[in-house]
Amino acid sequence: INAEALESRAVASVSAAMAGTMPGVTSIQTSGAPGAQSGSITIRGKNSINAASPLVIVDGVPGSMNNIDPQDIESISVLKDAASAAIYGVQAANGVILITTKKGKTGQKARINYSGLVSWASPTAKLNFLDAAGYAELYNEATLNDNPNAPLMYTDADIEAYRNGTKPSTDWYNEVFKKAAMETQHSFSINGGSEKTTYMASLAYLYQDGLSQEKNYERYNGRINLDSKIAKWISAGINASAYRGINNDEYSGFGSLLQWANRIPPTVPIYNDDGSFHFGGLDNPVANQGNTGTNRTMDQQLNATAYINLTPIEGLSIK
Numbered sequence: 001i002n003a004e005a006l007e008s009r010a011v012a013s014v015s016a017a018m019a020g021t022m023p024g025v026t027s028i029q030t031s032g033a034p035g036a037q038s039g040s041i042t043i044r045g046k047n048s049i050n051a052a053s054p055l056v057i058v059d060g061v062p063g064s065m066n067n068i069d070p071q072d073i074e075s076i077s078v079l080k081d082a083a084s085a086a087i088y089g090v091q092a093a094n095g096v097i098l099i100t101t102k103k104g105k106t107g108q109k110a111r112i113n114y115s116g117l118v119s120w121a122s123p124t125a126k127l128n129f130l131d132a133a134g135y136a137e138l139y140n141e142a143t144l145n146d147n148p149n150a151p152l153m154y155t156d157a158d159i160e161a162y163r164n165g166t167k168p169s170t171d172w173y174n175e176v177f178k179k180a181a182m183e184t185q186h187s188f189s190i191n192g193g194s195e196k197t198t199y200m201a202s203l204a205y206l207y208q209d210g211l212s213q214e215k216n217y218e219r220y221n222g223r224i225n226l227d228s229k230i231a232k233w234i235s236a237g238i239n240a241s242a243y244r245g246i247n248n249d250e251y252s253g254f255g256s257l258l259q260w261a262n263r264i265p266p267t268v269p270i271y272n273d274d275g276s277f278h279f280g281g282l283d284n285p286v287a288n289q290g291n292t293g294t295n296r297t298m299d300q301q302l303n304a305t306a307y308i309n310l311t312p313i314e315g316l317s318i319k
């Protein structure tokens with residue numbers, strides 16, 4: 001996969017960008033949550049019960065593909081057969097993904113690049129619940145089906161009050177979740193080179209908003225690739241990258257909000273008559289948003305490799 005193919009895809013992770021790009025390689029994304037939109041990759045299917053993830057090599061060093069800004073990647077190659085993967089040992093049993101990041105070019109004047117994206121995400125699997133009047137009618141019907149002599153939870157007057165708006169009918173989905181969440185990506189880089197030295201430096205920022213009040217994710221990336229030919233027989237270089245990911249969520253968690261939005265009947269109001277939040281023995285996700293605290297998780301990495309390449313005689317290279 002070349003850089004142009006990756007850059008044309010509006011995704012936040014490299015594994016998601018790989019989906020559907022080459023035969024035998026499967027990338028499955030199981031979450032749409034901010035910070036969790038990476039895909040699970042298998043090469044020619046699962047090879048064992050416990051482990052199926054391929055070995056990822058970034059510029060010659062084992063690493064993670066989802067901590068990289070997709071704009072920094074020059075190419076991705078996948079080794080599928082045992083012969084080509086054998087040089088990496090037993091870790092390559094599930095295949096190898098080789099990632100090469102961008103570098104400057106010899107004799108090229110400094111080039112400044114900027115890539116930006118702003119998008120909006122909306123829920124695609126939203127459940128459509130009955131309003132309060134429809135819920136009350138079917139609840140009474142279910143009660144009579146279970147016991148024809150049982151007292152009914154809702155009277156005809158209650159149902160009519162829900163229907164004409166005298167009593168509130170609560171759409172908990174609309175009250176708890178946003179209609180859409182914004183995502184923005186910015187990537188800035190500079191690269192170039194003289195006859196002896198090439199360079200590439202980049203900075204990137206990603207922000208993904210969530211569908212609840214406190215759910216969001218931020219990622220910062222930085223990278224420097226520098227190569228220099230010191231003499232005819234010696235060259236040196238350094239590849240350094242830094243990454244920080246910050247994931248924020250409600251202390252009670254997005255899953256808890258979703259659970260209560262699905263469970264609470266539409267006949268339950270959000271507020272009492274005095275304007276205070278109504279609980280009535282049930283959790284109130286509208287009341288909880290922004291009031292239970294924030295669970296903040298931060299992941300950060302710094303990776304750096306340096307090399308010296310010696311060519312004492314023609315045909316012999318020592319790195």
